Amino acid sequence: MAEILVYVDHVDGAVRKPTLELLTLARRIGEPVAVALGNGAADTAAVLAEHGAVKVLTADAPEFAEYLVVPKVDALQAAYEAVSPAAVLVPSSAEGKEIAARLAVRIGSGIITDAVDLEAGDEGPVATQSAFAASFTTKSRVSKGTPVITVKPNSAPVEAAPAAGAVETLAVSFSEKAQGTKIVARTPRESTGRPELTEAAIVVSGGRGVNGAENFAIIEALADSLGAAVGASRAAVDAGWYPHSNQVGQTGKSVSPQLYIASGISGAIQHRAGMQTSKTIVAINKDAEAPIFELVDYGVVGDLFDVVPQLTEEVKSRKG
Amino acid sequence: MSLRIVVCVKYVPDATGDRHFADDLTVDRDDVDGLLSELDEYAVEQALQIAEEADDAEVTVLTVGPEDAKDALRKALSMGADKAVHVEDDDLHGTDVMGTSLVLAKAIEKTGYDVVIAGMASTDGTMGVLPAILAERLGVPQVTLLSEVSIEDGVVKGRRDGDTASEQLEASLPAVVSVTDQSGEARYPSFKGIMAAKKKPVESLDLSDLDIEADEVGLEGSWTAVDSATERPARTAGTIVKDEGEGGKQLAEFLASQKFI
Numbered sequence: 001m002a003e004i005l006v007y008v009d010h011v012d013g014a015v016r017k018p019t020l021e022l023l024t025l026a027r028r029i030g031e032p033v034a035v036a037l038g039n040g041a042a043d044t045a046a047v048l049a050e051h052g053a054v055k056v057l058t059a060d061a062p063e064f065a066e067y068l069v070v071p072k073v074d075a076l077q078a079a080y081e082a083v084s085p086a087a088v089l090v091p092s093s094a095e096g097k098e099i100a101a102r103l104a105v106r107i108g109s110g111i112i113t114d115a116v117d118l119e120a121g122d123e124g125p126v127a128t129q130s131a132f133a134a135s136f137t138t139k140s141r142v143s144k145g146t147p148v149i150t151v152k153p154n155s156a157p158v159e160a161a162p163a164a165g166a167v168e169t170l171a172v173s174f175s176e177k178a179q180g181t182k183i184v185a186r187t188p189r190e191s192t193g194r195p196e197l198t199e200a201a202i203v204v205s206g207g208r209g210v211n212g213a214e215n216f217a218i219i220e221a222l223a224d225s226l227g228a229a230v231g232a233s234r235a236a237v238d239a240g241w242y243p244h245s246n247q248v249g250q251t252g253k254s255v256s257p258q259l260y261i262a263s264g265i266s267g268a269i270q271h272r273a274g275m276q277t278s279k280t281i282v283a284i285n286k287d288a289e290a291p292i293f294e295l296v297d298y299g300v301v302g303d304l305f306d307v308v309p310q311l312t313e314e315v316k317s318r319k320g
Numbered sequence: 321m322s323l324r325i326v327v328c329v330k331y332v333p334d335a336t337g338d339r340h341f342a343d344d345l346t347v348d349r350d351d352v353d354g355l356l357s358e359l360d361e362y363a364v365e366q367a368l369q370i371a372e373e374a375d376d377a378e379v380t381v382l383t384v385g386p387e388d389a390k391d392a393l394r395k396a397l398s399m400g401a402d403k404a405v406h407v408e409d410d411d412l413h414g415t416d417v418m419g420t421s422l423v424l425a426k427a428i429e430k431t432g433y434d435v436v437i438a439g440m441a442s443t444d445g446t447m448g449v450l451p452a453i454l455a456e457r458l459g460v461p462q463v464t465l466l467s468e469v470s471i472e473d474g475v476v477k478g479r480r481d482g483d484t485a486s487e488q489l490e491a492s493l494p495a496v497v498s499v500t501d502q503s504g505e506a507r508y509p510s511f512k513g514i515m516a517a518k519k520k521p522v523e524s525l526d527l528s529d530l531d532i533e534a535d536e537v538g539l540e541g542s543w544t545a546v547d548s549a550t551e552r553p554a555r556t557a558g559t560i561v562k563d564e565g566e567g568g569k570q571l572a573e574f575l576a577s578q579k580f581i
Contacts, residue, residue, distance in 0.1 A: 094448065097448055101456075113449060136550065140544055140547060144544075177459060186488075250335070280578060280580075297555075297558040297578075299559070299560040302563025314569050
């Protein structure tokens with residue numbers, strides 16, 4: 001069976017959920033061989049094996065932490081040359097897309113980004129993507145070289161499928177350009193204790209209608225009652241009410257949770273581009289004419305300062 | 321010594337218009353107005369600020385696209401860029417990111433550069449990979465997705481805010497930079513800027529000027545193929561209730577019925 005290279009996104013050995021989803025998709029088109037790089041790479045092996053990796057290639061070197069992107073491209077290319085896979089899958093994070101793209105150039109292949117589904121086809125893997133703020137769905141394939149495809153979080157279920165997961169050390173010689181961009185300082189993002197926005201099953205977002213940074217506490221309280229991530233519209237971020245890292249939309253993050261709750265968000269195209277593929281959409285807005293109501297499964301026309309706290313209390317009491 | 325800044329910009333269909341695909345599954349450009357990709361305005365802005373800080377700098381805006389793409393160049397020139405390069409060729413229709421990056425890389429080399437600046441992604445394809453690909457093709461450092469950027473003494477410095485950490489980056493020129501929408505509000509063209517833009521030089525190049533063969537680009541030369549594009553069915557009308565004091569409870573009832581609580 002053809003081998004499929006899967007790039008592992010992990011933080012100090014803790015594998016992030018989109019990589020486990022990627023293993024599910026990889027198994028549809030071949031046998032997953034995982035590539036884990038950097039600090040804690042070897043610690044990823046057990047969970048990767050549990051989810052279907054037949055082999056785990058690991059490498060660690062100071063270069064991965066000290067220089068931007070290129071050392072990881074060098075390593076992924078080394079894995080590509082060692083394995084000769086039928087496809088390369090990479091999670092669609094900002095860095096993942098850059099790594100995938102540079103690899104594609106080096107190996108003379110086409111690239112597809114932000115796939116939301118993947119299936120086997122007669123001429124290689126077929127990727128489903130959303131286009132134009134999710135108003136279109138396209139099916140595409142790579143027609144030159146070995147397909148390099150990046151996949152968005154929440155595109156497939158995480159499934160256990162125990163496999164050998166034999167760990168091998170990957171030999172990497174870094175290219176001349178590997179030290180081009182130095183990372184001179186790194187400040188880890190403070191954990192909020194909430195799920196990561198792009199990975200969360202439920203997202204609760206606030207917009208212009210929240211009307212102030214201090215009022216985001218009621219959005220956070222609802223999110224916490226549901227075990228959800230907190231998002232914000234561009235208007236709320238531009239006003240300085242919530243960090244840019246939580247922005248949902250075309251210039252922020254694109255999310256596709258099971259449930260999306262928009263509070264005080266009108267639903268401008270910019271925002272819709274980032275959330276329209278959510279499975280169930282709920283909105284709370286004072287303005288009955290707000291375009292967000294065209295998208296919703298359930299909408300409440302009302303003041304979010306009344307509706308959201310009441311909903312939070314109700315969720316808490318139902319959950320006991 | 322003069323600092324040569326090349327800004328890559330894209331002419332895209334207006335996101336507020338009715339965007340769709342043409343019969344050959346390329347982006348339909350005829351039925352919807354085009355404009356300078358909003359995310360590229362941030363790149364133009366940072367280029368102008370860097371040029372203002374430098375003793376002597378020149379900002380060139382570069383685009384690959386059909387005749388109408390000149391509109392995007394004019395907008396950037398009216399913001400304050402010095403000159404423009406437009407790569408236009410009928411054989412470019414349907415070119416994907418690999419082909420476009422090839423054309424851009426050759427045009428950048430031909431123009432000459434110390435730093436290339438781009439937006440974080442286009443607002444139509446939204447791939448966000450072009451700056452990294454350009455760095456790979458040009459063989460220079462990538463200093464990408466910056467929310468802050470500065471250039472001093474031949475070194476570019478910037479801040480990259482990632483999912484798990486915020487990083488301070490540094491690279492020597494020449495380099496490829498991309499900036500996010502957090503890098504700073506883009507200026508509006510002044511009337512004087514708009515008038516001045518009409519007199520600024522726009523150089524036109526075609527594939528032969530860049531030694532690129534027609535089969536390396538275009539729909540046929542693409543590295544990827546779109547097999548189908550279907551319009552997403554309109555969402556079926558949802559339930560909308562007016563809050564009469566019980567809106568939160570009614571919503572909780574809906575969430576419970578969908579097994580979210």
